[in-house]
Amino acid sequence: MDFLFLGMPKISSTGFLMPASPIRKLTPFAEKAKQEGKIVYHLNIGQPDIETPAGMIEAIKHIDFKIWAYTQSEGTPEYRSKLSEYYHNHGYHITPEDIIVTDGGSEALTIAISACIDYDEEIIVPEPFYANYNAFTCLAGVTVRPIRSYIENGFALPPIHEFEKLITKKTKAILICSPNNPTGYLYSRAELEALKKLVLEHDLFLIADEAYREFCYDGQEFVSPGHLDSLDNHFIMIDTVSKRYSACGARLGALITKNKDVHAAALKYAQARLAPPAVAQIAAIAAVDTPQSYFDKVINEYTERRNLLVASLNKMEGVFCSNPGGAFYVVAKLPIDDSDAFCEWLLDEFDYKNQTIMLAPATGFYSTPGAGKDEVRIAYVLNTNAIARAMECLEIALNVYPGRLLSTKDVHETIIH
Amino acid sequence: MDFLFLGMPKISSTGFLMPASPIRKLTPFAEKAKQEGKIVYHLNIGQPDIETPAGMIEAIKHIDFKIWAYTQSEGTPEYRSKLSEYYHNHGYHITPEDIIVTDGGSEALTIAISACIDYDEEIIVPEPFYANYNAFTCLAGVTVRPIRSYIENGFALPPIHEFEKLITKKTKAILICSPNNPTGYLYSRAELEALKKLVLEHDLFLIADEAYREFCYDGQEFVSPGHLDSLDNHFIMIDTVSKRYSACGARLGALITKNKDVHAAALKYAQARLAPPAVAQIAAIAAVDTPQSYFDKVINEYTERRNLLVASLNKMEGVFCSNPGGAFYVVAKLPIDDSDAFCEWLLDEFDYKNQTIMLAPATGFYSTPGAGKDEVRIAYVLNTNAIARAMECLEIALNVYPGRLLSTKDVHETIIH
Missing domain, CATH: 3.40.640.10 (Type I PLP-dependent aspartate aminotransferase-like (Major domain))
Incomplete structure (x- = not known):
């Protein structure tokens, strides 16, 4: 073999600069949490738990x-x-x-x-x-x-x-x-x-x-x-x-x-x-022939989830979110120093009765550097029972998180800086 | 409405320069030929007529x-x-x-x-x-x-x-x-x-x-x-x-x-x-569990088709193709002035007993301008009966095509220029 010292061609700058998914970065921590036996409530992704319309599934099974x-x-x-x-x-x-x-x-x-x-x-x-x-x-x-x-x-x-x-x-x-x-x-x-x-x-x-x-x-x-x-x-x-x-x-x-x-x-x-x-x-x-009743049921389900989620969040001290008109996400402002650190900490260090939550740090949704450090995206893709338990976890987590901002004043300062 | 003279934003230069599929350009001519009642042998595309392994189809039908x-x-x-x-x-x-x-x-x-x-x-x-x-x-x-x-x-x-x-x-x-x-x-x-x-x-x-x-x-x-x-x-x-x-x-x-x-x-x-x-x-x-017998049958089928196609082509005056070792395509050199014009003419003007063939001009497969003008790509994705009829069409078409090069000398000159 002639080539004892093999070189290595460089990837493109586009390949290098292509942003990594801000949500997937937390996946290893979620896997670790599960390996440790924790229940992880996945409020981080846009994968709904709603069933696909039966007509679509049947159509797959009947391909000819x-x-x-x-x-x-x-x-x-x-x-x-x-x-x-x-x-x-x-x-x-x-x-x-x-x-x-x-x-x-x-x-x-x-x-x-x-x-x-x-x-x-x-x-x-x-x-x-x-x-x-x-x-x-x-x-x-x-x-x-x-x-x-x-x-x-x-x-x-x-x-x-x-x-x-x-x-x-x-x-x-x-x-x-x-x-x-x-x-x-x-x-x-x-x-x-x-x-x-x-x-x-x-x-x-x-x-x-x-x-x-x-x-x-x-x-x-x-x-x-x-x-x-x-x-x-x-x-x-x-x-x-x-x-x-x-x-x-x-x-x-x-x-x-x-x-x-x-x-x-x-x-x-x-x-x-x-x-x-x-x-x-x-x-x-x-x-396309999915009956309206399917959507009515789904909309009712999501409305209930959103109502529960928004009410639960706004009840927590130092937490604020608005009442969004659509989709199945809310962005909530939390009394925290750094949403990336907080979301990692939730998986890596925190548990409440062996449960924790996975959220998406809002920083990944901003292009402006530093924006979203006190915000998280929460996807309400779990049922109301799970959301209730997850919100209980979140409230307790916010109380014990080492990077919690202590007062409304701190929160304001974080926003301003 | 305030905007009587609406502008129109320009597409990107990438969108403009993106090459159109050289094969799909002929599609309107093929459709016209079929509307005129002609049988069109599609030797232009890489869509095999071979059946998908039954195991794959069954797997789709059994999704759960x-x-x-x-x-x-x-x-x-x-x-x-x-x-x-x-x-x-x-x-x-x-x-x-x-x-x-x-x-x-x-x-x-x-x-x-x-x-x-x-x-x-x-x-x-x-x-x-x-x-x-x-x-x-x-x-x-x-x-x-x-x-x-x-x-x-x-x-x-x-x-x-x-x-x-x-x-x-x-x-x-x-x-x-x-x-x-x-x-x-x-x-x-x-x-x-x-x-x-x-x-x-x-x-x-x-x-x-x-x-x-x-x-x-x-x-x-x-x-x-x-x-x-x-x-x-x-x-x-x-x-x-x-x-x-x-x-x-x-x-x-x-x-x-x-x-x-x-x-x-x-x-x-x-x-x-x-x-x-x-x-x-x-x-x-x-x-992945498709039995070897499936591939053996497919390889036999393609080998027969290739043998028939290559033999038929090389028997035609002024036509040459090599005997390729794989895939299901051959590039053949034809005694023609312009493969794009020829392939269009086959669909637009030619028929033999109400049949014609669709081929891919080789020009689309070359990056060098002018290359491939006397070559076509033929995909052997039809059975041997269809290939035999298609080759009969091609031989007759080459005899009557107005842009046929008359002698071996002409062919050589085209290659050189």
């Missing part, structure tokens, strides 16, 4: 092909047709030709960003935002320009003049998510009209991640930019069956736009990776 | 989950463990920890390229090569530096000094595909040893697309860089269940490497898109 073949790159005509029926029932004017079926909402976002925004150009995103937006933009070499939203008004849309301050020649798009992950905030029609005016005036793309469309509470109306007029050339909708039908493992999303150039470009990306998953498309056709 | 949940981002422990068993049976030392399960081979390649090669850096690829490599590199802003291989020696590995000529500070990797799409060429152990020496000397990644591993004919041995020693830090294997089990619609691939940095970076990409498809992983576990 003998060759598990590629489908069309843009999705099967049958599925796109059925999906446009779903959109019609939800107040959109979307035809099968507007739809490109993707490998989950993640791929739809990756394609939308790369097809619309060049390397070194910018996208404005209200923060906190879904942590993986950092990864999708990193992949395309696109810079995120965050605008802070604040827990005090429930993470409402920041004032439009804050967006205007950030718009330069490099700005290509605004990305929103409503109902929001991680805040649960549901954008109002007035907020979306303001965004519409902004993107039309500055000729920007408006990309909306609508993964949580079905999850709106207290009778509040869901409004999409797709429900407003005049946005055909500017609007790109990101959708997924993951949360709607508790079918995260299907990996089936969609990129929807009436902008012909974006559609044509996105189709080239879709063709390059050949096709979305075939069985998932068969099941998703059945999913 | 109630929540179609995310799996681990890197794939389930069960599937990675079973897949490493498959690799063990094929002479590799691959552990479950080396494997990241992906959305098809396409995603594995996209991740490998982005994780290893930066925007504006280069990858060397022997051409002709699988057309979508152009798209995967475009997405990452990576430049392909092609090296011609030639039909005269069956598209064997070009001489190593040709690679050395192209290696600069920007070169990060060499990408190979064996058995090759589109040429069917199977790299020998000696060729791989030469490549190994090259990548170790110049500290480059060696990425191998092994989608067609199972399809080797005439008792020839399949050799992977993964079978050679000392390449742990340099080798990245791209795999997929698509062709192996005729399960293209499963969208299940894998990126495999023992390089810890590449693995860690690739895992971040995998985490960003959350998970590969869940049902496909369940089916793919079953697939």
